[in-house]
Amino acid sequence: xxxxxxxxxxxxxxxxAYELSTRAVLGRLGVTLVDLPFNCCGYPVRSLDxxxxxxxxxxxxxxxxxxxxxxxxxxxxxxxxxxxxxRFLDEDPALRQRVETALAAERLALPAxxxxxxxxxxxxxxxxxxxxxxxxxxxRTGLRVVAHYGCHALRPSDVxxxxxxxxxTIFEDLVRVTGATPVEWPRRLDCCGEPVHDANPSLSDRLxxxxxxxxxxxxxxxxxxxxxxxxMRFTEFQAAGSAAPLPVLLYPQLLGxxxxxxxxxxxxx
Amino acid sequence: xxxxxxxxxxLVSLGLCALGLLWRVSAWLRVRIGPDARDIPFHQRLLAAVxxxxxxxxxxxxxxxxxxFVLDVFLQRRLFxxxxxxxxxxLLIVNGFLLLLVMHALARLVTAKLYPDYASTHDPWLFxxxxxxxxxxxxxxxxxxxxxxxPPSPPRPQRPMxxxxxxxxxxxxLSGFLLEATKVASPKAFYRMAxxxxxxxxxEELLPLRLAWATDFGVAFPDLQGxxxxxxxxxxxxxxxxxxASCHSPPGSSAFVSYPISRVLAPIAExxxxxDADTWLMYLHLAACFLGLILLPFTRFIxxxxxxxxxxxxxxxxxxxxxxxxxxxxxxxxxxxxxxxxLCDDRCSVAPIARSLGNPALLPSHKLLATHAxxxxxxxxxxxxxxxxxxxxxxxxxxxxxxxxxxxxxxIDLADLWVAGRADLARAGQPSPAxxxxxxxxxxxxxxxxxxxxxxxxxxxxxxxxxxxxxCVQCQTCTNVCPVVAHGGEEPGGMDLTPQKVMNLLxxxxxxxxxxxxxxxxxxxxxxxxxxCPEGIRVTDVMLELRELGYRRLGDTRxxxxxx
Numbered sequence: 001x002x003x004x005x006x007x008x009x010x011x012x013x014x015x016x017a018y019e020l021s022t023r024a025v026l027g028r029l030g031v032t033l034v035d036l037p038f039n040c041c042g043y044p045v046r047s048l049d050x051x052x053x054x055x056x057x058x059x060x061x062x063x064x065x066x067x068x069x070x071x072x073x074x075x076x077x078x079x080x081x082x083x084x085x086x087r088f089l090d091e092d093p094a095l096r097q098r099v100e101t102a103l104a105a106e107r108l109a110l111p112a113x114x115x116x117x118x119x120x121x122x123x124x125x126x127x128x129x130x131x132x133x134x135x136x137x138x139x140r141t142g143l144r145v146v147a148h149y150g151c152h153a154l155r156p157s158d159v160x161x162x163x164x165x166x167x168x169t170i171f172e173d174l175v176r177v178t179g180a181t182p183v184e185w186p187r188r189l190d191c192c193g194e195p196v197h198d199a200n201p202s203l204s205d206r207l208x209x210x211x212x213x214x215x216x217x218x219x220x221x222x223x224x225x226x227x228x229x230x231x232m233r234f235t236e237f238q239a240a241g242s243a244a245p246l247p248v249l250l251y252p253q254l255l256g257x258x259x260x261x262x263x264x265x266x267x268x269x
Numbered sequence: 270x271x272x273x274x275x276x277x278x279x280l281v282s283l284g285l286c287a288l289g290l291l292w293r294v295s296a297w298l299r300v301r302i303g304p305d306a307r308d309i310p311f312h313q314r315l316l317a318a319v320x321x322x323x324x325x326x327x328x329x330x331x332x333x334x335x336x337x338f339v340l341d342v343f344l345q346r347r348l349f350x351x352x353x354x355x356x357x358x359x360l361l362i363v364n365g366f367l368l369l370l371v372m373h374a375l376a377r378l379v380t381a382k383l384y385p386d387y388a389s390t391h392d393p394w395l396f397x398x399x400x401x402x403x404x405x406x407x408x409x410x411x412x413x414x415x416x417x418x419x420p421p422s423p424p425r426p427q428r429p430m431x432x433x434x435x436x437x438x439x440x441x442x443l444s445g446f447l448l449e450a451t452k453v454a455s456p457k458a459f460y461r462m463a464x465x466x467x468x469x470x471x472x473e474e475l476l477p478l479r480l481a482w483a484t485d486f487g488v489a490f491p492d493l494q495g496x497x498x499x500x501x502x503x504x505x506x507x508x509x510x511x512x513x514a515s516c517h518s519p520p521g522s523s524a525f526v527s528y529p530i531s532r533v534l535a536p537i538a539e540x541x542x543x544x545d546a547d548t549w550l551m552y553l554h555l556a557a558c559f560l561g562l563i564l565l566p567f568t569r570f571i572x573x574x575x576x577x578x579x580x581x582x583x584x585x586x587x588x589x590x591x592x593x594x595x596x597x598x599x600x601x602x603x604x605x606x607x608x609x610x611x612l613c614d615d616r617c618s619v620a621p622i623a624r625s626l627g628n629p630a631l632l633p634s635h636k637l638l639a640t641h642a643x644x645x646x647x648x649x650x651x652x653x654x655x656x657x658x659x660x661x662x663x664x665x666x667x668x669x670x671x672x673x674x675x676x677x678x679x680x681i682d683l684a685d686l687w688v689a690g691r692a693d694l695a696r697a698g699q700p701s702p703a704x705x706x707x708x709x710x711x712x713x714x715x716x717x718x719x720x721x722x723x724x725x726x727x728x729x730x731x732x733x734x735x736x737x738x739x740x741c742v743q744c745q746t747c748t749n750v751c752p753v754v755a756h757g758g759e760e761p762g763g764m765d766l767t768p769q770k771v772m773n774l775l776x777x778x779x780x781x782x783x784x785x786x787x788x789x790x791x792x793x794x795x796x797x798x799x800x801x802c803p804e805g806i807r808v809t810d811v812m813l814e815l816r817e818l819g820y821r822r823l824g825d826t827r828x829x830x831x832x833x
Contacts, residue, residue, distance in 0.1 A: 009618050009670030013684065040618040044666050045626075047816040048702065050729065052625035059621045092730060102625065106420075155796035156809070165800050191752050191795040199703035200791045206756040207793070 001126060003072035003117070004064045005033040006082070009040055010228040011075060017267020018228055021252035022074045022119060024265040028256075029127050029135060033072070036063045041078040042085060050088070051095065057085030058099045058110055065111020072117050074252070076227035079118040080152030083159050086116070118153050120226050120251065121162060124170050132177045137260040139179025145254065146185045146220040147171035148211070148234075150227040154189065174251065175224060178258035185218035187211050192225075194233040208237045215246055226251045275555070282559035289566030290574065297575075297602045302644040303689025304696065306597035317594040321585065330585040337584025341680065342577045348678035351612040354418070358411025365404035373398050374558065392518040399526045402445060422614055423629035425638065434568040440557040448550040450530035453520050454489040457542040466512050478512075481505030485519050487531055489538035575605040576679040583680040600689060603681040604641045609634060613673035613683060619666055630656075630663035633673040633683055639663065640690035643697055650697050654832070658824050661699035664691040698831065702820045705827065706790045711765050714785030717826050729814040731807060732775060738811065740804040741772045747798035747808050753791050764788055768798045768808050775811070784819030788812075 011018045026033060042056035060082065064071045073079050089096045089110065100110055123132065149171055157165035168189070172182035193207035212234065215223050223246050225231045231250055238245035256266040263269065298314040301307055325334050340346040345363075348356040372380050372394065380394070381387040387394060452458050459482055460470045469475055472492070480497040482488045485506070509517075520528045534541065541547075565571065579602055591599065613633035614620060623631035630639060639660050642649040650657050664687065673683040695704070709717070731737045747768035748754050757764040766774075766788040774783045783789055789812055798808040 009668035013669060013671040039621045040668055040670070042622065044619070044668055045622050047813055048662070048666070048820050049622075049626060050814070050817060052622045055625040056619070056621050095730075151793070151795035151797075155800040156807075157800060191793045191797075193793070195793045195795070196753070196791055198701055200787075203753065203756055203791060207752055210756070 001030065002032040002034065002069060003122070004036050004038075004067055004069040006038055006041070006060065006064075006071050006073035006075075006078055006116075008073060008075040008078040008228070010232070015228040015231055015250070017253065018074055018231065018250050021250055021256050021266040021268075024261050025123075025252040025256050025259065028259050028261065029123075029132065031072075031122070031127065034067065034069055036067055036069075038063060041073075041075075041081045043077050043081040046081065046084075051098065053081070054085045054088050054095060055099050055102055057082050058089060058103060059106075059108065061086070061111055061114050061116075062103050062108040065114045066108065070115040070117060072119060072122055074119040074226065075229070076118060076150040076153035077229055079116060080160055082116040087159050118162065118226070120153070120170055120174060123255070124174055129173060129177050132174075132255070136177065136179060136258045138258055140254065140258050141179045143180040144183050144219055144221045145175045145180045145224050145249075146183045146215045146218060146222070147175050147188060148192065148223060148225050148230055149189050150225065150230050151189075151191050153227070171224070171226070171251075175254070178255050180222075180254065180258075183218050183220045185214050185220065187214040192230040192233045193237070194229040197233070204233075205237065208233055212238065212246060220246065222246070222254070223248045224251050224254055225249075278555070278559055282562045285563045286565060289563065290571075293566045293571050293605060294574070297578075297598060297605065300601035300604065300641070300645055301597065302600040302604075302640060302686065302693065303597070304692045305593055306600065306689070309594055309597050313594055314598055317592065318598055321582065321595060321598075325581060325585045333584040334581055335584075337580050338577075341580040341584065345678065347580075347680060348610075348612075351610075351676055351678050352415050355412050355415035355610070358408045358413075358415060361404045361408030362412065363408075365401045365408060369398070369401045369405070372401070386515075388516040390517050390520075391515070392523050395518050395520065396523040396525075398449075399524050402442060403526050406442060416611075419611065419615060422611070422620075422632070423635075425609055425611070425629075425634050428569070430564060431568045431570075434561060434564050434570055437557045437561040437564070441554060441561065444550050444554040444557065446527045446530060448547060448554055449520075449524060449527035450534055451538075451541055451547045451550060453487050453524065453528060453531035454535045454538040455542055455547055456488055456490050456538065457545075458547060459488050459490075462513075467508075477501045477505030478508045479505070481509045485509075485521075486517070487520060487528065487535070489535035491539050569607070569609055571605050572608045572679065575602060576608070578602060579606040580680050596685065599682060600686055603683070603686055604637065606679045606681055607634070607637050608679060610678060612676050612678060616672045616676045618668055618670045618672055622666060623663075626662070628659050628662055630660045631666055632663075633687075636663050636667070636687065636690070637683070640686055640693070643690065643693050647697065650694075650699065651831075655828070657699055657831075658828060661694055661701075664694050664699075665701045667691070702816075702824070703790050706785055706819065706823060707787070708827075709785065711782055711786040714823055714826070715779075715782045717830070718781045718822060729818060731811050731814050732780060732818070738772050738775045738806055741769070741776065741806055742804065743769055743773060744803065745769050746801050746803060747772070747806075750797040750801045752795060752797065753788070753793055757787070757791060764791075768812070771812070771815070772806065772808065780815070780818070781822075784815050785823055789815045789819065792816075 007019055023033060038060045040056055041060060042053035045056065046053040060071070071082065073082070089099065096110070103109060117126075149168060153160055153162045154168060155165055162168070163170040175182040187210060190211055191207055192211060193204040196207070197204040212223075223234060225234065225248060231248060234248045238248070253266045253268055257263075298311060298318060301309070324330055345356060345360060348359060373389070376387065376389065389395065389398070459479070463475055463478065464470045467475070467478070472479065479488070479490055479493060480502045482505070483490050483493045484497055484502060520531070579599075582599060582602070586595070611634045617623070617631070617633055619631050623629060629635045650660070653660060667687050669684050669687055671684040674681070677683055694700070699705075751768055754764055754767050764787060766783070766786045768788065771783050771786065771788055774780065792809065792812045794809055794813065796809045799806070799810065802808055
């Protein structure tokens with residue numbers, strides 16, 4: 001199993017532990033990762049210029065296509081955005097034409113069948129829950145974990161095809177396979193608050209507060225994420241508060257612990 | 270030209286250079302970039318710089334500094350990682366120039382003191398001068414070739430002073446080689462020396478020596494053609510051995526650059542002597558050197574000083590995080606340390622977006638200049654008529670991925686500069702669109718648009734098609750599942766619109782009322798509405814499209830208002 005690893009911009013700069021733990025876990029499970037000279041997925045410009053966003057995404061798809069690889073990204077926003085770009089390219093032939101011309105100027109071409117995958121479905125469906133379970137050597141038995149789904153991977157389901165949009169189970173399944181106990185919580189599918197952080201900080205704080213409160217009330221010991229933006233939001237929001245923070249773990253960190261990987265290789269001190 | 274005049278000119282140039290340097294270096298403590306730098310007084314920054322310098326020399330940071338000196342300053346390791354060709358070229362230029370400076374330009378102060386029998390026309394000095402000059406020329410060719418091999422990208426505007434300085438460097442190199450070549454071929458120079466050391470200028474009396482110099486040294490005597498008389502030549506060579514050899518090596522092999530040039534000049538050696546070409550070339554060579562020295566502090570070549578400081582400060586900072594005062598100093602220093610090599614642009618994560626938007630303001634090399642200008646000149650942004658929004662776009666769309674910082678060959682913390690610059694821009698009236706949209710209510714924007722634009726609403730691919738929203742039955746499902754509506758009710762005055770009302774405005778053709786609404790710009794893009802819509806309307810995608818329309822239309826209106 002081989003993928004082009006799309007880290008995006010946030011992971012290397014702000015959440016390096018996500019890259020470390022993703023590489024460690026996938027390496028242990030036999031997934032090969034290839035680094036390509038990718039650029040920004042286009043997410044930041046999505047609100048300002050549709051064509052620039054689609055071009056940025058298409059350029060990444062073209063790079064993966066030229067290498068003959070599918071894309072694996074640990075970032076849910078990059079994931080959703082790359083998938084959205086594919087949709088816009090499919091439904092707007094004029095746009096597709098302009099993007100193809102711009103790519104041709106760089107001797108690149110839109111590939112036919114590059115699939116963009118998020119880390120979680122690759123683990124749950126490509127590697128497989130059974131294979132992961134077989135590799136677990138240090139199960140996290142008894143640890144109560146709430147899984148935060150992250151909007152841009154889950155919805156809109158006709159674009160992302162991540163899991164059932166209203167009753168997903170993939171993240172809880174992946175928590176269970178580490179030996180930990182997935183905890184039911186009403187707000188598991190809600191927004192983390194990050195996307196409105198710049199536009200409206202107080203609204204963003206209320207969204208995050210509601211999530212963290214809900215996780216606590218549900219009796220969780222750990223909040224698990226699988227997106228750098230959600231991870232940063234929960235970490236930074238709690239760091240600014242006075243209460244003792246609910247520990248936030250990136251999923252591959254949780255899994256890595258269960259696989260018996262050294263904390264250092266997972267970005268855990 | 271008398272030696273005293275020369276010394277005077279040199280000292281005056283050196284003095285002016287020192288004053289210029291003082292001015293530029295003081296900017297590293299004066300320039301304030303970022304809101305956190307605004308309230309730090311000069312004396313605190315001076316103190317931090319002095320303290321930092323002392324700590325660099327003796328502290329636990331010393332090993333890091335030593336490592337930085339050897340690897341980063343001397344071997345330019347960071348440039349090696351960026352472009353091998355430009356690394357080698359730059360190394361040749363720096364070292365070639367340094368050696369020329371010490372051995373040749375400062376010969377009286379350095380070389381002659383170390384080697385009392387120093388003579389500029391004797392080996393190894395004659396040979397080495399040609400080697401170092403050639404090394405610099407080869408280095409320049411490599412660096413230029415490296416730049417030309419970059420993918421094409423919009424050039425950064427150059428300061429006129431930089432062009433002047435570059436031209437001066439070319440003049441220094443060219444006049445240096447030409448001067449040497451002219452002197453090699455010049456009969457006049459021969460007679461001047463003969464007069465001084467033999468006491469004769471009589472062509473007949475000097476014939477044996479002239480034959481030796483024409484044959485062995487390439488002096489172009491017009492009257493000496495054909496094969497020389499072997500006896501006279503031998504006599505001349507003997508005289509040369511006694512009178513000249515201690516100061517002169519044969520240039521044919523030593524001056525491997527200027528000797529071939531002298532062969533080209535040989536046929537016109539007499540007319541060149543007639544106009545005292547060697548004297549004028551010397552004036553030109555020295556004038557260009559002195560002028561270059563005076564101008565250096567005001568060009569981007571100030572980086573010869575700023576870069577080692579930046580890299581050494583990096584080495585020192587590797588032992589621990591920088592204080593806020595230290596950060597303020599580093600940002601100011603960064604402006605002078607930038608060489609405009611543009612390796613950052615090649616790595617920039619949003620460079621393809623810059624290309625697609627046709628907006629070079631997104632590129633780090635351009636953004637550095639804008640960041641400096643916005644921080645130091647409050648009126649600058651106002652003067653960028655029509656471009657202020659594009660400059661702001663550069664700041665807003667930066668993902669602070671840090672690739673530019675990783676790539677910068679002189680170790681500038683560019684990502685930190687962008688964060689600071691973004692805050693300065695916001696202060697100067699250019700915050701992110703999601704923030705400036707809030708300056709007015711949706712109704713106000715709508716009115717402003719109605720007054721100022723008569724043209725038909727430009728609409729996006731989704732909002733322009735009735736089928737996108739015509740199926741909406743106003744069932745309110747989108748509103749009921751919206752987290753922004755649920756939590757936005759706690760805003761003063763509540764949410765202005767709800768998703769379902771936005772869809773209704775589209776149906777009514779009142780798009781201008783929607784594009785400035787809090788609902789559209791506060792949308793969390795969580796796609797709950799779109800996922801739940803029983804009619805399959807792409808509510809969130811429409812919201813994002815409305816933002817794009819709002820950014821363009823409201824941005825135009827806002828710019829017009831700011832200008833008025």
